[in-house]
Amino acid sequence: xxxxxxxxxxxxxxxxxxxxxxxxxxxxxxxxxxxxxxxxxxxxxxxxxxxxxxxxxxxxxxxxxxxxxxxxxxxxxxxxxxxxxxxxxxxxxxxxxxxxxxxxxxxxxxxxx
Amino acid sequence: xxxxxxxxxxxxxxxxxxxxxxxxxxxxxxxxxxxxxxxxxxxxxxxxxxxxxxxxxxxxxxxxxxxxxxxxxxxxxxxxxxxxxxxxxxxxxxxxxxxxxxxxxxxxxxxxxx
Numbered sequence: 001x002x003x004x005x006x007x008x009x010x011x012x013x014x015x016x017x018x019x020x021x022x023x024x025x026x027x028x029x030x031x032x033x034x035x036x037x038x039x040x041x042x043x044x045x046x047x048x049x050x051x052x053x054x055x056x057x058x059x060x061x062x063x064x065x066x067x068x069x070x071x072x073x074x075x076x077x078x079x080x081x082x083x084x085x086x087x088x089x090x091x092x093x094x095x096x097x098x099x100x101x102x103x104x105x106x107x108x109x110x111x112x113x
Numbered sequence: 114x115x116x117x118x119x120x121x122x123x124x125x126x127x128x129x130x131x132x133x134x135x136x137x138x139x140x141x142x143x144x145x146x147x148x149x150x151x152x153x154x155x156x157x158x159x160x161x162x163x164x165x166x167x168x169x170x171x172x173x174x175x176x177x178x179x180x181x182x183x184x185x186x187x188x189x190x191x192x193x194x195x196x197x198x199x200x201x202x203x204x205x206x207x208x209x210x211x212x213x214x215x216x217x218x219x220x221x222x223x224x225x226x227x
Contacts, residue, residue: 034215043204043218089156100169101216103156
């Protein structure tokens, strides 16, 4: 079955620096990935998604990169702000199981002022 | 539009007691999911409804957990009797028809079993 995993459970960055959060997946047939942000006391919030026909997708201060060769994706946050502090999850739908999302373990991003 | 709402936001119960969690999805969303996050771990799938039907309940831990979605609107998740390992944050999410769209999550119910 599919699985997604994040490389680091925690990441600490200085305010203003760029953050990079990584995620690996196991199923080479996976073609859709989503990044979620979970702030304390709140539910996961959709940030950005990417389909396998793309290598890169940009949003506001966020960029997701997809490397299908090594089955790796990353979320880059430019000019990280204190409000970016949260747990970040990558996720993918499990197509052979009704489309339920499978989440990675999450990376907790801490932004130092 | 109103988002996914969950009630209660927190619940503290003793081992052996019963707790019922409620989720109101976004109006018109056919898909409703329950997930759970145990402290520090990944968000794990519990159950998926399409309208009032259980599409996939492969993530339900055991028969102490019962989910319902009568009428295809709100859903409840009952834990009876609760055990210590049931503690965690229970999230509900909904999405429109189909599977190829991001889920909208509620803020979760933090369940503590003592």
